Amino acid sequence: MSLPRLTIYRHDRRNRALITLAGEIDPATAPRVRAALEGCLDDGISTIDVDLTPLGSCDDSGLKVFLDASEHAATAHASLRLHHPSPQTSQLLARTGAAPQLLGPPRAPVPPPHLRDLRRTAPPSSPYGM
Numbered sequence: 001m002s003l004p005r006l007t008i009y010r011h012d013r014r015n016r017a018l019i020t021l022a023g024e025i026d027p028a029t030a031p032r033v034r035a036a037l038e039g040c041l042d043d044g045i046s047t048i049d050v051d052l053t054p055l056g057s058c059d060d061s062g063l064k065v066f067l068d069a070s071e072h073a074a075t076a077h078a079s080l081r082l083h084h085p086s087p088q089t090s091q092l093l094a095r096t097g098a099a100p101q102l103l104g105p106p107r108a109p110v111p112p113p114h115l116r117d118l119r120r121t122a123p124p125s126s127p128y129g130m
Contacts, residue, residue: 005023005024005026006022006024006025006029006033007021007022008021008036009022010036010039012043015044015046016045016046016049017043017045017047018051019036019037019048019049019051020054021051021052021055023054023055024056024057025055025057025058025059025062025065026057026062027061029062030061030062030064030065033062033065033066034065034068037069037080038069041069041072041073041076041078046076046077046078046079047078047081048069048073048079048080048081049081050066050080050081050082051083051084052082052085052086055086055089057089058085058086058088058089058092059092063092063093063096063098066082066102067098067102070102080102081103081104082103085103
């Protein structure tokens with residue numbers, strides 16, 4: 001008896017789900033990933049975070065699942081984001097142009113120190129003009 005090539009963990013907190021994928025995503029296991037992600041949307045989850053830290057490899061079939069689920073999430077006013085992809089998965093996302101959609105936009109740059117200081121020293125403003 002062989003061990004499963006993919007283990008899927010799901011942890012929900014209110015309307016947010018953390019999906020952790022351990023193993024490999026290939027044509028044999030991609031349908032299980034699709035079912036897990038679609039299940040989140042069916043359950044009314046609005047934010048799906050996918051932790052790829054323990055994922056060994058992901059091929060084109062896994063990429064298609066992530067792209068389809070991301071589009072379905074957007075249609076349902078939800079979001080899907082991949083976190084901590086391996087170098088192999090990062091290369092796949094970059095090579096196909098899928099990184100911005102699945103990893104999200106880059107974080108905003110930190111403002112220069114003098115602007116941060118101004119925000120800290122500026123007097124509090126009131127919405128009532130006082």
